[in-house]
Amino acid sequence: MKKLYFFLLVCILISCKKEAPKPAPVTIKKAPAIILTDERTVDVDTAVLSTFKSETLKQFYASSQNKTVWGNLKKRQYVISQLEKSEELGLNPEDYKTSQLKKLENRISKLNDADLATYDILLTYNFEKYLEHLYKGKLDPKKLYTDWDLEEKTFDVNNVLIKAFNKNKLDSIVDNIQPKSITYKQLLKSLEIINSFPDEDIQTIESLKKITLNDTNNAVINIKKKLLFWKDMSGKDSLTNKYDQKTFEAVKKFQERHGLADDGVIGPGTISALNYSKERRKQQIIANLERWRWYPAEFAENYFIINIPDYSLKVVENQDTTLVRNIVVGTSKRKTPIITSVLKTVVFNPTWTVPPTILKEDVVPAMKRNRNYLAKKNITIYDTSGNVVDPHAWNENKPNNYRYVQSPGYNNSLGLMKILFPNHHSVYLHDTNHRNYFERSNRSLSSGCVRVENPLELAEHILDDPERFSKEKIDTIIASKKTMSFKITKKYALYQWYWTAWSKKNQLIFRADIYNLDSDLYARLRD
Incomplete structure (x- = not known):
């Protein structure tokens, strides 16, 4: 048994060097007292606690007067089962030492006091780490990117865990702390859907020229296989090299799901999307789940939400989408930054x-x-x-x-209007003198700001004053060619974010990863 204790202690020391979180601020709140039951409890060695270099963990056991807390079998089983199911939420069970915990659980009756205390600490440490990851993500976007301007989410994990522990409501804690947004729930559904697909082994599609209806091309064989695999084409197919009407309709359906021009013409964009494997799409979903954990948990009453890869802006008021606009965003060299802010001013006839x-x-x-x-x-x-x-x-x-x-005017680079909001990147929403860009399916064309289609209607909507800012009054302001600024009195938050996957009516939806963020993020999540 001494050998087992020594082995566990070594494992802890090794893993802590690699994974231990940075010490929490000294101002950490004192955790509520833990109510212990009659199950077996032993003293926790504070020297072992210190090896984790976690103030949160020390505070947790201070709340139990440095005694073990997981003597109840149901509570232990709940923790382990949740860590095992972390894969269903896009996380990696082995980040939480799930296999090691299961082995210790199977030997619990044979553990001496020191080993039991070590097991107890491991349960707490890994479950709290899991809860932290679910609430605010495993990674810190500010350490990954220079153009992600999001406020850090704070999470008092001890307070949440101990309250649930004392009230015997551990079974609801995981659901309660996850993001409540529809998109996040659609992503969880996406992961469930993609896991239902069989393994895939379809060769890479290669075609040097566009394929149109009734063309004959050997690439069409693998295109049909992909369409059948993703269920954009139903039934069986002879898998000939003829681009027939049935395949044409399936391609249009596939294109629509991927935000491509749904014209049935198979060009480079469609080929690129078809060549994504099931595994790569799954990784994309997992990367997007992580991003949504970075975003604020609560939405304002009224807000603009921009999905950069979807080239879309939605105005949401009292949980109802009141306006939708196509947008143009920054190129991969001049990316549109990720921002959470508040709309302040409309400027007509900007210089x-x-x-x-x-x-x-x-x-x-x-x-x-x-x-x-x-x-x-x-x-x-x-x-x-x-x-x-x-x-x-x-x-x-x-x-x-x-x-x-x-100078102001119809051909000004900012067009006839811009909307200002506080940010560190000198960006704003605006009209454009390249109004034909909105007809394109790929609209990653700007120098970082977001260009909005039909912006004067948007201005009329958000200024929300029929007497001062009717369509006719706005037209008069524009005709004057004088720069005029007006405060937006109604409070609108701005969420200028990035996501490339979700689901809708049990269908997987994807967008091109225009800034090439997904693969790198997934790799970092699995480091």
Whole structure:
């Protein structure tokens, strides 16, 4: 038995070096007292507790006066069963030492006091880690990305766990702490759906040219296999190389599920989506579950929610979607940042000041080729004193010594309107002078800001004042070409987020991972 205790202690020390969370702040709340029952209890060695380097764990056992708490068989079985089922929620059971805990449970009657105390600590430590991961994610987005501006979620795990423990309501704790959003629940359903699919072994589809209805192409054979596998095509098929009407209709259904132009034309985007394997789609779902645990648990009463890869904006008021808009988002080189904020101001007839990145990468090279480049775009150059600078007097070696301002108007880069909200990335929502972009299925085309289709109707809706801001009054403001700003009096939160998978009516829905975040996130989750 001494050997077993020594082995367990070594395992703890090794795992703690790799996985132990950082010490919690000294201001951690004192946990409520733990009500112990008549089951066998033994003293917990505080030296063993210290090896975990967790203030939360110390506080937990301080609440039981450093005695073991998991003497009740049902409570232990609940913890272990929940850790085993963590896979159904997109987490990895072995992150919580599930196999090790099961082995100890099977030997519990033979454990001496020291081993029993160690087992008790392991149960607590791993269950609390699991609850933390469910509430706010396993990873910290601020450590992964520079353009994810989300407030850190705080979670008093001891308070939650001990209250459930004392009231014998452990069976509801896991459901209660998970996100309540519809999308998160749709993702859990997606994981359930994809796990119901059989194993897949279909060769990669290769085609150098577009395939249209009635074409003959050997790639069509594997395309049909994929469509049958994902149930976009029903029944059986002869698997010929002819792109027939039945396959055409199935392709359109597949394209719609993946946010592609559902025209039945099989091009690079459709081929790329078809070539995702079942396993890769499952990993994508798991990555999205993690993201949704990072987002705020509660939504405001009224809000804008933007899904960047879906190129969509929804206005939600009192749990009802009142407006939906197509949007254009940043390219992979100039990503639209992830932001939670509050809408503040509508600006009509905005001017546009050329930002540093566009100045460096676009304007300066173009000006060096043609000094009339800015004049054609109605952009005026100003020196540091605010004087207008003739384009031919512009010093190409010191481009940062100037401001470059585009006058208001229909062809302004920001269009006729912008909506401002506090953020650290100098981005906003706005109209555009490239209004034809909204007709495209791939709309990752901007320099980081979000461009909104039919923005004046959106402005009328959110300003919500028929006397001051009717359609006719807004048209008059626009016609004046004067820059005017108006405060948004109704409170709207802004959720500018990123997710590439969900489900709808028991169908899997996916979007292209335009910023290539999914695979890397999944790999980090399984480190």
